[in-house]
Amino acid sequence: MNLVNRLKTDPEFRDVKVSPLLIVAKALIIASGRNPGINATWDEAAQEIVVKNYVNLGIAAATPRGLMVPNIKDANQMSLRQLADAMANLVSTAREGKTQPAAIVGWLDHDHQRWRIRCRHRHPILNTGEAAILAFGVVRQMPWVVNGEIQVRWVTQLSLSFDHRMVDGDLGSRFLADVAAILHDPSRALVWG
Helix, strand or coil, rough: CCHHHHHHHHHHHCCCCCCCHHHHHHHHHHHHCCHHHHHHECCCCCCCCECCCCEEEEEEECCCCCCEEEEECCCCCHHHHHHHHHHHHHHHHCCCCCCHHHHHHHHHHHHCCCCEECCCCCCCCCCCCCCCCEEECCCCEEEEEECCEEEEECCCEEEECCHHHCCCCCHHHHHHHHHHHHHHHCHHHHHHH
């Protein structure tokens, strides 16, 4: 949250919405680079795992027509500012009902890996062929025990669902630990990114 607050006052981010979701999205991209096996799809015809060298990031957006999950192509190639712009455009386009069918995560886009981030859901559900999906809970201040003392800390919940044909518990745990480590200490993104 300190990073979010600093970015909100940074002149480079003046005209864009900066939220914890932006930081989670970037952390997910970096963690998938460190754990490439999680960025995969299942090829049913060939009965094999296809690891992707790009990240198409889906963000769930509540719209008048229901929940839509449009995606950002090649999100791993974007700077944090570019990602913020793309996320803002993606959500506003979805809410206005102008998202093109090919940009929506789902059966129309099975040849691309989609990362979907859903807020306030504890058990995210995978679409067929997807390797993993991350749920990101509400960020709030809570009492937390630190070195034997209670302190007020920013806390959220992360939940990862994955297809065991592609991702085992070790890979899933390492990926989720990397996302959490970046959120805890964003400077890790400089080392790992």
